[in-house]
Structure formats: structure tokens, C-alpha cells
Amino acid sequence: MSVPLDETAQLVVNGLVAGTMLAVPAIGFTAIYAVLRFPNFSLASHITIGAFAGYVANAAGGWPAWAAVAAAFVVAGAAGVVNDHVVLRPLRPAGALTAAIGAVALTIVLENVVRFVFGNDLRGYDLPIRRDWQLGAIRVGPQQVENLVIAVVAMAAVFAFLAFTRTGKAMRAVADDPVLAGLKGIDAERVARLTNFGAMGLAGIGGVLLGLDTTIDPLTGFRVILSVFAAAVVGGLGSIPGAVVGALTIGVAEELSLLSLAPSYRTAVGFVAILLVLTLRPRGLLGERAY
Amino acid sequence: MDNYLVAMAVFACLYALLALGLNLVWGMAGMINLGLVGFFGLGAYASALATRRGGVPIVGGLVLALALTGVAGAVMAMITARLRGDYLAIITLGFSEVVRLVASNEIWLTNGTDGISGIPGPWRGRVTPETFNLIFLGVAALVVMLVLAVMQRVRHSPYGRVLRAIRDDDQVAAVAGKHVLRFKVEAFAVSAGVLGVAGALWGHYTSFIAPDVFVPLLTIYVVLALTAGGTGNNWGAVLGAFLVVFFMEGTRFATGWLPGLKAVQVAAVREGLIGISLLIVLRLRPSGLLPERLPRVAS
Numbered sequence: 001m002s003v004p005l006d007e008t009a010q011l012v013v014n015g016l017v018a019g020t021m022l023a024v025p026a027i028g029f030t031a032i033y034a035v036l037r038f039p040n041f042s043l044a045s046h047i048t049i050g051a052f053a054g055y056v057a058n059a060a061g062g063w064p065a066w067a068a069v070a071a072a073f074v075v076a077g078a079a080g081v082v083n084d085h086v087v088l089r090p091l092r093p094a095g096a097l098t099a100a101i102g103a104v105a106l107t108i109v110l111e112n113v114v115r116f117v118f119g120n121d122l123r124g125y126d127l128p129i130r131r132d133w134q135l136g137a138i139r140v141g142p143q144q145v146e147n148l149v150i151a152v153v154a155m156a157a158v159f160a161f162l163a164f165t166r167t168g169k170a171m172r173a174v175a176d177d178p179v180l181a182g183l184k185g186i187d188a189e190r191v192a193r194l195t196n197f198g199a200m201g202l203a204g205i206g207g208v209l210l211g212l213d214t215t216i217d218p219l220t221g222f223r224v225i226l227s228v229f230a231a232a233v234v235g236g237l238g239s240i241p242g243a244v245v246g247a248l249t250i251g252v253a254e255e256l257s258l259l260s261l262a263p264s265y266r267t268a269v270g271f272v273a274i275l276l277v278l279t280l281r282p283r284g285l286l287g288e289r290a291y
Numbered sequence: 292m293d294n295y296l297v298a299m300a301v302f303a304c305l306y307a308l309l310a311l312g313l314n315l316v317w318g319m320a321g322m323i324n325l326g327l328v329g330f331f332g333l334g335a336y337a338s339a340l341a342t343r344r345g346g347v348p349i350v351g352g353l354v355l356a357l358a359l360t361g362v363a364g365a366v367m368a369m370i371t372a373r374l375r376g377d378y379l380a381i382i383t384l385g386f387s388e389v390v391r392l393v394a395s396n397e398i399w400l401t402n403g404t405d406g407i408s409g410i411p412g413p414w415r416g417r418v419t420p421e422t423f424n425l426i427f428l429g430v431a432a433l434v435v436m437l438v439l440a441v442m443q444r445v446r447h448s449p450y451g452r453v454l455r456a457i458r459d460d461d462q463v464a465a466v467a468g469k470h471v472l473r474f475k476v477e478a479f480a481v482s483a484g485v486l487g488v489a490g491a492l493w494g495h496y497t498s499f500i501a502p503d504v505f506v507p508l509l510t511i512y513v514v515l516a517l518t519a520g521g522t523g524n525n526w527g528a529v530l531g532a533f534l535v536v537f538f539m540e541g542t543r544f545a546t547g548w549l550p551g552l553k554a555v556q557v558a559a560v561r562e563g564l565i566g567i568s569l570l571i572v573l574r575l576r577p578s579g580l581l582p583e584r585l586p587r588v589a590s
Contacts, residue, residue, distance in 0.1 A: 039377045097323045100380045109566035116559040229381050264396045271385040278370050
């Protein structure tokens, strides 16, 4: 079977855009893992919360996309801090797996809170309809470009924060070695709260990006969570640059799978990627420890 | 009303099987399975297709479900056995989503989201629905007793002791010369097999399965059943399953009294309550109603 080169190039471009959008919540997932050392599955519902916060700001409040992104970041981040403080933090002493179970239960609860308020209907953001741009053989939508810019700005902010601010350095120190960080007088509780705020805020931005791209409903977050896990595991659980590399890999792989698989199987690609990586290189592309 | 109670008892038995299966890995060996609904679904589809399309007798369908889910569980345990437990959590959660994806999309095989109807049940159609219900309750109770007996045997045997050692500290178990990897894979495979049989029975009882039966919420039901009953305690698993079924049915009546709510809101309240209950139990009584008591070792 020969595949036209243009089609492949188009899929790679789409995949890179989708991967960049996926990287935003994947950074959140991996950051929480690095600092709090448990897989926080409730990221799924915080994606949904962000998507709906952005929807209310945009469709009901008439705010432009960038303002909806900011609203989603704050709302999902605040929800993340409260939920962690009230629900998950008390479970963590019982072990990472108990906290993981609690996170799944929390996701179900939050998803149903959204369902209670908004119902099960599909909702779309209020966006102008624009014609795609044609660059040679490749088509690009203005919304795709806007989403790409939002995602890149969000990621640049994360990297700048971690590299240049005192708090960012404290966060990396806790991720590296909590005991040593404690000896240096870093307040682990405060770092945990900040991590939750930032990570769930990023999940919220991820939700808005999904809303700008398609439609949203209470299961929006759950539907992408497999791709988010895959991005984090492929890149190396706990590594933030890894999450970006992993997300781009998964994004492109999901799009390229369209050459031979039905579109509905796109998310299964993530699962296959997880199986492959754990079999061949469990620490992922850029991760350090998996044992 | 009698019929309703019998039906609830059958569902409670099926949940008890799921909780017993989960107890073997999570309660005894300390391995997590957040995608048990995936194994449940795989077993249900395997048995339903074999009996409905392949003309295999129901017992054959159950054996097929057991074997298929056992192999799937073994593969997943093998891939993650050396890694931290978090990876097993991710991989099982992912697996359950993939099972649902395949069930929804391979229409030639599974009839997609329309589901498979007309799955045969023992003596269904030849006896009255009431008698069928009673027969199935007998079958389900028999399977629960069988699995419970086997699990109790495992718990009190040296094998179960090794599993608990692995749960508490797998390095110590390895130092003591136990082949940790083998124990983990075996326990996970057997547990997955039990989940698969529960799924197969579900299909033969309700005569209809569809992808939206196998949602993550069901995993939460079972985890709630085991945690409330007593993680590590087989009797606790059974007790918890019955409690959860009656609790769920109770919320059905309780939410009926809530005025002015739309159907979707009532459903949201009920699902939310399940999640909240699990969080409350995990927080306030993580050892459950019947806490695990370690079997006495003869000295």
C-alpha cells in the first residue's frame, strides 16, 4: 500500500499540534507524580472542570479564548488544591495505591457534579467560523494555530517557572529528594499545594483546548486520560521534559494510526504505546526511575 | 417484589465474585487492579459470543472466559511485575478502556454499542422467569461458595502467606527465596479469571450485554464492596458486596423522593454517592467492617 506523502505530512502536522495540546495536561500529571508520588487519576475530572469553566466564561460570559484559558487555569487549579486538601491528602499516608483508588473515586464524584449542573448534552464554545489556511499541500486551521500558541505559552511559562523562580526550584528539590529538601527548610506542604494548583490548572487549560477543538461533555476528561497517561509513561513518569516529548510522540502516533486503523481506535494507540514502553524501556524516554 | 429481591441477591452474588477476585490481588498480594471492569467485560463477551454464536454450552463459555481473562491478566502482571505498583494501576485502567473501545467498534463481532442480546441462560425459556431467577440464584451462590472456599484455602495456606509477605514487603519475600515475580503473575491471572467468570455469569443472567455496562463506575462499586467489607478478608468481600448492592438499591428509592430533579440529575446524585461512600470508608474505616485477621501459624 502506498500512502501519498502529502497525506502523511498532513497527519504529522496534525499530530504535532494535537501532541502539543496533550502535553499541557500531561505535564500536570507527571508533575503531581514527581512531587506527591502517586498517579492522580482525578486529573481527568479537572480537565473536565477546566473545559466547563472555560465554556461558561466564553459562551455565557462572552470572554475571548485567552481569557477563557485563564479562567479555566484558576478554577481547575483552585479545585485541585481544595480536592487534594480535603480528599486525597489524608489518604496518602496509607500508600500511593490507596491514594490512587481515592483519586478514581474523586474523579467519579467530580464528573457527576459537572453532570448534575450541566447535564449530559454536548456543548460547544462560541467561536467564529474561519476558513483553513493552505500552506502548499498542508491545511492548517486558524483555531489549530491559536491552540498551538496557547499550549506553547503555557508550557514556556511552566519551564520558566521551574527554572528561574525560587518556588520552582523548591518544587524540583522536593521532587528530587523530599527528605533533603525538608532539611533545607523547604515546606513540603506548601510545595504540594502549589504543585496541585499548577498541575490541575494545566489540566484545566488542557480542557479548554479540547473545548476549542471539539465539543465538551462531562466525560471529556476521561476520554483523553489514556492519552495523557501514555504521554507521561512514554516520556518517563515524573519527568516534565519527558511529558512533552511523550505527548508529541503520542500525538503523532495517534494521527499516523489513521493510515491503517479506524479513527475510533486512536486512543488505543496510547495503550499500545504504554505496553511497548513498559516492556522495552520502563523508565520511558527521559525518566529516571521505574523500579 | 420477591422476584426483585431474588434478582438483587443474584447481582450481590456476582459482585461478591468480583470482590473475591479483587481481594486475591489487592487484599492478599497488594497489587492494584483499577480496570477490573475490563476483565469482567472481556469474560462477558467471550462467553456470550461462544454460546450465542459458537453454540458452545454455557459451561464451555465460562471455561473460555476463565482462560481468556486469566491469560490477559498474566500478560499485564508480567509486564508490570518488576515495576512500581503505580504502573499496574495505569495499565489496568487503560486496559478497561481498550476493552470498551473494542466492544464498541468491532461491530462484526460484538454488534457495537447495540450490544449482544439473547444470550442463553440455564433453562431460560423452559421454565417461568421466576423459576429461572431462583435457578440462577442457586448457580451464582454455588459459584460464590466454591470461589470463597478456594480463596479461604489460599489464605490459610503457605501460598497465601507468601502473597501477604509480597504485599507487605516484596524485597523481604525475595530475600526469603520466594519467586516474587511468579507469585505476582499467578495471583493476578487467577484473580482476573474469577473476574472473567463473574462477567460471563452476568451475561448469562441478564441475557444482554453492551459496552456501556462495563464503565469505570463498576470498578468503584467493587472496590467499595471490598474496602467496606474488609480488605484482605474473604468473608468481608462477600459481606461488602451484599451491602453495596442494597445501598445502591436504597439510593434508587431515596433519590425518588428528591423533588424537582431531572432524570440525569438523579443518576448523577446516585453515582456521586458511590464515589463519596468509597472516599468516606477509605478515610474513616480503611480496614472495613470485618478487618483482616492474620491466620494463626501453627508453631
